[in-house]
Structure formats: C-alpha cells, structure tokens
Amino acid sequence: MKKTRIAKYGVLILLSFFVFSANFSYSQKKEKQKAKVEIKDSLVNSGLVSGLKWRDIGPAFTSGRIADFAVNPNNHSEFYVAVASGHIWKTTNKGITFEPVFDNYGAYSMGCLAMDPNNSNVVWAGTGENNHQRALGYGNGVYKTVNGGKSWENMGLKDSRQIGMIAIDPRNSNVVYVAAEGSAWGPGGERGLYKTTDGGKNWEKVLDISENTGVNNVIFDPRNPDVLFASSEQRRRHVFTKIGGGPETALYKSEDAGKTWRKLTDGLPKEHMGGMGIAISPQNPDV
Numbered sequence: 562m563k564k565t566r567i568a569k570y571g572v573l574i575l576l577s578f579f580v581f582s583a584n585f586s587y588s589q590k591k592e593k594q595k596a597k598v599e600i601k602d603s604l605v606n607s608g609l610v611s612g613l614k615w616r617d618i619g620p621a622f623t624s625g626r627i628a629d630f631a632v633n634p635n636n637h638s639e640f641y642v643a644v645a646s647g648h649i650w651k652t653t654n655k656g657i658t659f660e661p662v663f664d665n666y667g668a669y670s671m672g673c674l675a676m677d678p679n680n681s682n683v684v685w686a687g688t689g690e691n692n693h694q695r696a697l698g699y700g701n702g703v704y705k706t707v708n709g710g711k712s713w714e715n716m717g718l719k720d721s722r723q724i725g726m727i728a729i730d731p732r733n734s735n736v737v738y739v740a741a742e743g744s745a746w747g748p749g750g751e752r753g754l755y756k757t758t759d760g761g762k763n764w765e766k767v768l769d770i771s772e773n774t775g776v777n778n779v780i781f782d783p784r785n786p787d788v789l790f791a792s793s794e795q796r797r798r799h800v801f802t803k804i805g806g807g808p809e810t811a812l813y814k815s816e817d818a819g820k821t822w823r824k825l826t827d828g829l830p831k832e833h834m835g836g837m838g839i840a841i842s843p844q845n846p847d848v
Contacts, residue, residue: 628690631674633681641710643671645690646698651710662710670698675727677734682709685716685737687724691777693745693796693803693836699723703739705761716761721751725777725794730786735760738767738819740791742775745798754779754791756819767819773797774809778839784846787818794836806835 626645633639642650642659649663649671663671668688677683688700702719706712718724721741730736736758743752752775754768768776774795782788791814795807812829813822842848 626690626692628671628692629673631676631684633676634678635681639681641674641676641684643674643686645672645692646670649674649686649710662706663704663713666704666713666715668698668700668702670700672700672724673726675729675737677729678731679734680707683707683734684710685727685729686713687721687727687739689721689723689742691723691725691742693723693798693805695798695800695803697723697745697798699744703727703761716757717764718751718755721775723775725775726779728779728781728789730781732786733758736818737761738779738789739764740776740779742777742794745796745803747797748772752776754819767815768793768813768822770795770809770811774807777836780839780841782841782846783843787816789815789819790839790841791815791822792837792839795833796836806833808833810834810836812837812839 627642628645629643631641631643638655639651639653640656641662642652644650646669648661648669650659651662652659663686670688670690671686672689672691673687675685677685684706686704686706688702688704690697690700699722701715702721703716703724704713705716706714718739718741721739722744723742725740725742727740728738736756737760739755739757741752741755743750749772752772753766753770754776755764756767757764768791770776770793774793776791777794778790778792780790782790790812792812793810795804795809797804810833812825814825815822
C-alpha cells in the first residue's frame, strides 16, 4: 500500500515537471517572438535614435579638405574643385551650385587639378591627396577629361599613390609634367617627376630622387616653359608619427625642358628640410 502511494506521488511529480517545462518553453518562445517584433519595430522607429549623437567613422576624421582649384580663364563662373576626400566638383554659376563629376572612377581622394590653357574643356586630375596627414586616401593615377568633366580617362601612373601637381606646357598641350609623390607609408612605386609628350599615352621619368622620395611641385618660368622648377620631399608616414623631412628634400631647376636638372642650394637652410611650396611672381618672374 505504501509503495503504491509513493508510486502515485512520483507519477504526479513527473507530470508536474513536464507541464512546467512545456509552459516554460512556451513562455520563452513567446518572449523571443516578442523581442524580435520589438527589435524590428525599433529599426523603423526613428524616435528611438533621434536623441543619439552621430560621430564620423571614416574614411577620414578630418573631412572637407579642399586640395585644389581649376578656374576657366575665359569664364570665371566655371571652375572645378578637387576635394581631398570627396572626388571632383564643378560649378558653372560662380559656386552657387556644384555638380559631382568624378563619382565613378575608382578614386575618392584627389590631389590636384590642371586646366589646359588652350582648351578649357580639357582638365587633368591627379588622384591621391597631396597632404600627408595620418588619415589620407591614396589614388590610382592621373585622369583626363576632354569634354568638360562629362567623362574621364585614366592616363596612367597608377602606382603613384599621391600626386602633388600637374603642369601643362602652354605652347603644346600634349606636353604635361606630373609631380608624383609616391606612397607616404612605404618606399617604391611611381615617384618622381614624369613627362609626357603625347598627351598621356606614354610617360618618361625625367627627375628621379630615390625610392623613398618623390616630387611634390613643378612649375614653369612664365617667360620660357623650357625652364622648370621642381621640389622633392622626403617623408614617411607611420601610425602615430610622420617623418616630415630629410636630406633628399630639395629644390631643382631645369633649363632644357626636363632633360637635365641642377639642385639649388643658395639661400636655403643647410639642415634637413620638410615639404615646400614653390611659386613664381607673374609681375617679376625673377622672384
């Protein structure tokens, strides 16, 4: 009799356990379904995130940098803007509105622009920001448009990474010089001063410094385009530091359209120099 009673109690306890387990499992399932609905609702309910503060997570934490301009000398209402972290923009109404003209060409970071002095529909663009900060984007060479920015063609130097300046010979638009800086993070690549005499089909390196140092500026003497000035910059970017200068930073001059160069040292610091900019006064080209 006693054994029978114990057996009955055991069966009741076992049944209670199964009932409790089933209820618990059902409750958990309902809670999960409810949570899914709440999550789904929260994704479409902007009120849940409207009070949160937004922060910039890339591609660079210092956005909005303008790298260069190219203004139509015959129509000052029209000009192009190269954005260091945002392609190329064009305005035809003095900057009241801008139109993006370089969104589909594989490089978002821009370094420089040069408008053909003989044809304002022809514009050259050097990709890769020419400012060597920590958060800089690299480019994929030199581009050219012949229809006012409607379409662009890559003209080479794809491993130049950063391009500092482009200069077009005013006597012959097929003669173009490109100051290629090379990667800021390591040696090698296409760095130095390059020249084309066929509108970008072929390139010749006319000033070669080293695998660590490129050229960041090139300008003509306005009295004679065979006379050029170029500056080199030795630099190396690391995660938290930048080596901004060295013995290979220098100023050069050519008097034969880039065939030969001599280093200019008179009046310049004897110690290692960092990056420099160069310009010639249009009023007095000797300055």
